[in-house]
Amino acid sequence: MTSEFLWYIPNQVDPGHRGDDAVDDHNSLDTLTGHARALEDHGWLGALLGTSWGRPDTFTVATALAARTTTFEPLVAIRPGYWRPAHFASAAATLDHLSGGRLRINIVSGQDNLAAYGDSEGDQAHRYARTREFLQLVRRLWTEEGVTFDGEHFRVTDSTVLPRIEPREGRPHPRLYFGGASDAAERVAATDADVQLFWGETYDGVGERIDRLRALSASLGREHAPLEFGLRITTLVRDTTEEAWADAEAKVAAMAGNAGDERDPRRAKAYGQQRLLDLATRGDVLDDNLYTAPGRYGGGGAGTTWLVGSAQDVAKSLRKYEDLGVSTFVLSDTPYLGEISRQGDQLLPLLRD
Numbered sequence: 001m002t003s004e005f006l007w008y009i010p011n012q013v014d015p016g017h018r019g020d021d022a023v024d025d026h027n028s029l030d031t032l033t034g035h036a037r038a039l040e041d042h043g044w045l046g047a048l049l050g051t052s053w054g055r056p057d058t059f060t061v062a063t064a065l066a067a068r069t070t071t072f073e074p075l076v077a078i079r080p081g082y083w084r085p086a087h088f089a090s091a092a093a094t095l096d097h098l099s100g101g102r103l104r105i106n107i108v109s110g111q112d113n114l115a116a117y118g119d120s121e122g123d124q125a126h127r128y129a130r131t132r133e134f135l136q137l138v139r140r141l142w143t144e145e146g147v148t149f150d151g152e153h154f155r156v157t158d159s160t161v162l163p164r165i166e167p168r169e170g171r172p173h174p175r176l177y178f179g180g181a182s183d184a185a186e187r188v189a190a191t192d193a194d195v196q197l198f199w200g201e202t203y204d205g206v207g208e209r210i211d212r213l214r215a216l217s218a219s220l221g222r223e224h225a226p227l228e229f230g231l232r233i234t235t236l237v238r239d240t241t242e243e244a245w246a247d248a249e250a251k252v253a254a255m256a257g258n259a260g261d262e263r264d265p266r267r268a269k270a271y272g273q274q275r276l277l278d279l280a281t282r283g284d285v286l287d288d289n290l291y292t293a294p295g296r297y298g299g300g301g302a303g304t305t306w307l308v309g310s311a312q313d314v315a316k317s318l319r320k321y322e323d324l325g326v327s328t329f330v331l332s333d334t335p336y337l338g339e340i341s342r343q344g345d346q347l348l349p350l351l352r353d
Contacts, residue, residue: 003322005348006075007047007340008332009035011056018303019251019334027056029064035337036065036072042344046073048106048232048330053113059091066099075104075177075330079112080134081119085154089141089161092174101168106177106197107131109185110270128184129153135176135192142173177230181272190216190227195328199276200233200305202286207324230328231321234306237333237343241310248291248308255297276304288317302332315350
């Protein structure tokens with residue numbers, strides 16, 4: 001299987017996300033288009049657009065960027081609580097049609113400010129049961145006509161989504177990415193996702209999860225193509241190993257001095273986030289070059305752990321994840337725009353060699 005390499009475009013109201021360049025027009029269409037076109041120019045397949053309440057709507061941003069690019073593939077994060085399945089299936093089918101099959105979807109089920117947008121999802125069991133139904137119904141709406149579905153959370157009668165999804169290059173519909181490390185989340189991924197995304201855990205942690213998810217897929221009777229795996233992580237790349245570590249340590253020192261621990265309390269409670277934070281108890285640097293210190297000073301999600309080093313160092317580490325079974329990589333570092341070209345020109349050729 002050929003690996004795929006995507007980036008991250010900051011979908012934020014406030015400038016300066018994770019140390020990015022703080023410019024007044026950071027989220028204008030021209031600025032975001034500049035990121036997407038730079039990704040096309042420097043060898044990237046596309047980019048993840050993150051979501052949560054209080055950020056620009058990811059689907060609107062993705063549509064605008066798709067209209068201004070030719071090969072850029074947006075990986076659009078969406079929440080079942082924001083969308084009804086049939087409405088989402090129709091919107092996604094439309095964008096996939098208009099973009100020539102460039103759409104990818106990341107289903108997010110983590111906690112959010114539910115009251116702000118009128119959602120109520122109950123406890124973890126309820127949340128992931130609803131996500132499973134959402135995934136199952138959306139797949140059917142994309143691949144069948146006259147769908148009738150009577151679930152615990154969603155219902156449709158004789159529903160046909162138009163335009164119809166056109167299968168492209170072996171994919172029957174836009175690929176469905178999914179994250180989550182709890183038992184409930186992994187059971188959803190094992191049966192109903194196309195790609196399980198991991199954050200930057202150690203080799204042994206990712207390998208153990210891949211083995212468990214493959215076993216779950218078999219025991220739960222997965223009906224789709226085999227589950228694939230992806231890694232979402234910060235990659236700090238410099239010309240030399242020494243320069244990379246000096247810059248990484250300086251960044252963490254600035255985080256410690258200026259921000260302290262400003263982690264989102266909802267995210268801090270997440271099982272997957274806690275797995276990342278626990279890595280710091282094993283040391284500041286694990287495996288070859290996995291830097292755990294950022295998580296102590298406010299780094300969250302993909303910013304909790306970093307792969308640090310020269311392009312050769314980081315490529316070697318990513319190859320080890322690839323050997324474990326990871327085939328999709330969603331990378332990033334700040335300033336985002338500058339690193340698109342640096343890592344596209346220095347790192348990607350090593351990974352494709």
